[in-house]
Amino acid sequence: MIAHLGCALREWLVVSGPERGRVWSDGRADGVDLAPLLDDKLGDKGEPVTFTRWYLAWLEQAEQRQFASAAGDG
Numbered sequence: 001m002i003a004h005l006g007c008a009l010r011e012w013l014v015v016s017g018p019e020r021g022r023v024w025s026d027g028r029a030d031g032v033d034l035a036p037l038l039d040d041k042l043g044d045k046g047e048p049v050t051f052t053r054w055y056l057a058w059l060e061q062a063e064q065r066q067f068a069s070a071a072g073d074g
Contacts, residue, residue, distance in 0.1 A: 007030075008029035009027055010026040011026065011054070012024045012034075019048075021051050021052075022037075022050055023036075023048075023049045023054045024036055025037045
């Protein structure tokens with residue numbers, strides 16, 4: 001597991017097999033089966049999210065939150 005989204009929703013990194021290096025969404029807490037995490041920005045139907053893409057997006061969001069927090073301190 002690489003992320004807990006709250007309410008028992010998670011994201012998993014596949015480490016072996018044909019999906020190795022891709023991130024899957026785990027919505028079983030909401031009655032939704034495991035499914036590849038898709039990035040609609042990478043194609044018309046959404047492309048499977050690789051760990052690199054997932055991590056860079058996570059870093060960008062963390063950076064934006066930090067800047068917003070710092071701007072609010074002034």
